Amino acid sequence: MARVLLISCNTTREPYPVYPLGMTMVAEAVREQGHEVRQCDLLQMDSQSQNVEEVVQSFRPDVVGLALRNIDNIDSADLDAYTDAYGDVSRSVRAATTAPIVLGGAGYSLFPDVLLEQVDADYGIVGEAEVAFSELVEQLTAGGPPVQRILRGDEPLSGARIGALARAQELASFYLQEGGMLNLQSKRGCAHRCAYCTYPLLEGCTYRFRPPADVVNEIEMLRDRFGAEYIAFTDSVFNDQQGHYLSIAEELVRRKNQVPWMAFFRPQRFDRRDVDLLTRAGLHAVEWGTDCTTDATLAGLCKDFTWAHVETSNRLFAGAGVRNAHFVIFGGPDETEQTVQEGLANLDHLDNCVVFAFCGVRILPGTAVHALAVEQGVVKRSDPLLPARFYYSSQVDEETLHETVMHRFDGRIDRIYPMGDELDRVKVFHRLGHRGPIWDLLLDGKGRRQQSRRGAEK
Ligand code: B12
Ligand code: SF4
Incomplete structure (x- = not known):
């Protein structure tokens, strides 16, 4: 059993805070494989003045996944870009562990090569990742890491397999308070x-x-x-x-x-x-x-x-x-x-x-x-x-x-x-x-x- 830490790096509140659903779906898939999973969220952590290094040190993960939902706010009149902040998160993780860092999420999937370098991660998964991330965790923890650093989610999940029958309780409470x-x-x-x-x-x-x-x-x-x-x-x-x-x-x-x-x-x-x-x-x-x-x-x-x-x-x-x-x-x-x-x-x-x-x-x-x-x-x-x-x-x-x-x-x-x-x-x-x-x-x-x-x- 591996210890897997997932961090949602999205901190924008525009137009309102959005529960990190993609991260939770991936977390539930990995948990079903028998791994211990912890989900955390920078927006919630900011509000509680927690920092990434402390979370990593206390959980001692074998694999860290960073969920990158947004790249920027797509608004030419008032542009806000988020990718520099993602590099900061990766540096904080590296300061606290040698565990491999895996990137994923909708924003990451649009710019896989550039972000893998900019954010300084070990692997990236393009597209939906319930299966691909679970497989990667197995490979990384069994000592057989893949040669390729950018992986693509293979068979898309059928409709009957989409969905998650849980949410992270603490995160759900936070987002419920926020709207x-x-x-x-x-x-x-x-x-x-x-x-x-x-x-x-x-x-x-x-x-x-x-x-x-x-x-x-x-x-x-x-x-x-x-x-x-x-x-x-x-x-x-x-x-x-x-x-x-x-x-x-x-x-x-x-x-x-x-x-x-x-x-x-x-x-x-x-x-x-x-x-x-x-x-x-x-x-x-x-x-x-x-x-x-x-x-x-x-x-x-x-x-x-x-x-x-x-x-x-x-x-x-x-x-x-x-x-x-x-x-x-x-x-x-x-x-x-x-x-x-x-x-x-x-x-x-x-x-x-x-x-x-x-x-x-x-x-x-x-x-x-x-x-x-x-x-x-x-x-x-x-x-x-x-x-x-x-x-x-x-x-x-x-x-x-x-x-x-x-x-x-x-x-x-x-x-x-x-x-x-x-x-x-x-x-x-x-x-x-x-x-x-x-x-x-x-x-x-x-x-x-x-x-x-x-x-x-x-
Ligand atoms: C619904 C939606 C919204 C709704 C959200 C409603 C809500 N309450 O949830 C609203 C309208 C509020 C919204 C707002 C915005 N959105 Co929007 N949104 C979407 C949309 C259509 C779906 C996102 C979603 O939840 N998908 C469902 C989940 C399950 O899928 P997922 O997150 O992709 O997760 C899968 C994979 O990515 C991967 N994965 C996810 N996390 C992780 C983590 C790891 C480690 C790994 C390995 C894999 C992985 O596996 C998951 C399961 O298969 C996407 C486009 C799209 N079709 O993806 C845009 C999208 C995410 N949004 C985008 C943007 C820009 C925004 C805004 C910044 C726009 C704005 N200026 O307001 C805001 C930001 C909101 C916020 N607070 O974060 C962009 C992000 C890319 C970019 N250009 O930056 C997208 C991709 C659309 C686009 N333009 O291309 N959005
Ligand atoms: S391609 Fe589909 S999701 Fe995109 S704008 Fe057109 S109708 Fe909407």
Whole structure:
């Protein structure tokens, strides 16, 4: 039996603290192999003034895994990069043990070679790692370490094997205090091909659905054993074309679920009865992967819906009492000064919702936007994309675009740009017992809007 220490290195609180679900899934898989596992989390440790060296010295691990969820906040207007801090964690681990360090997580999987060097680790696992990490632990502790340092998760888990029937108790309590929310996955994969998106690269292009009964069992476990008062689905996109998401809703209704939940949705043509089913199942808030604000720019990012779908989806869900937030990016492929104006006007007509805007598309390796950026000479093929590089259409001026979006959103509490500390004024409500994503409070007029930061700087 080996002693395995897992450390979640994510310390960002934007837009709110997120329970390290990937780390827990890997931890549970390794525990099932009979190893002793300890999970810790830098965000929680910071709040308790614990340090990494002490934890490592007291646990005396044989293997240390670092979970790297985020690389940066993908926000060109207020960029925050996290990778230097990951190097500090690795140095602290090395100061306390000679155990091998293994990197993994969504952020790591996007930049495996660069991060293995930058963070100074021994091994890295790209992609899902329940099986691959368990195997690596066996190899490392049996004295037969692999020759390759970067390993790729082999056979993707089937839907029935995805999920974790436990959370780390201390961590769950911490995240519950910070918002009452825990998270889970109902499937892996995304069958769409949006030009900027890494999700199909991370989870594959075909869906692997979990049985609805398993998903609802996990929700009930989060409620009964851990006290979750709100659930966030982490699926890349909750509403799949096959309608599996409706089977989950049906199971939730059958079990009389009372826990409110939220998920990422893709705008599409919805049936009113489906929206009714979702609300009866407890759907409270939707984060829409709208991404663009005109038909031309939606086509530019290869989104397979139109602005009419965005409007009707928003109207239907808002009409059913669901809280809506749209995430949009200005400046992507085919953006022009005219589409910016048209897009801002379209947003003006989108009622009962919060809009989060970004300018410039974070170029991530292996995406179609990456290929386009290389083709257009925006970045060299050899550019590691760390630090972050952003794609802007050649038909817009970056600074004018920032000013235009800022100016148009100024004075509106439900229009957020840049993300930065815009949500800080409502975050206090989590501590006061509010449960949910907190942007929903903006729809109730909570939080005062100050002068725009860029405007105030002048
Ligand atoms: C859901 C989601 C969100 C939700 C989270 C809701 C919630 N309450 O959980 C919200 C909208 C809040 C969100 C916010 C953000 N997100 Co987000 N999010 C995701 C998404 C879609 C799924 C993440 C997830 O939980 N997956 C489920 C778990 C089980 O999978 P996993 O973590 O990948 O774990 C597996 C492997 O990675 C691996 N693994 C994990 N840990 C470890 C550890 C070791 C040692 C090993 C070996 C392996 C390993 O094995 C696990 C099991 O198979 C991913 C994209 C994606 N499809 O992965 C982006 C993603 C993680 N997010 C990203 C970003 C940038 C952000 C934000 C910074 C954006 C912002 N500016 O607000 C914030 C940060 C939030 C925070 N506090 O950390 C990026 C990170 C990469 C990057 N560019 O930096 C991703 C990859 C999307 C992208 N743009 O490519 N996010
Ligand atoms: S943006 Fe959403 S729908 Fe498009 S590929 Fe990514 S996860 Fe799938």
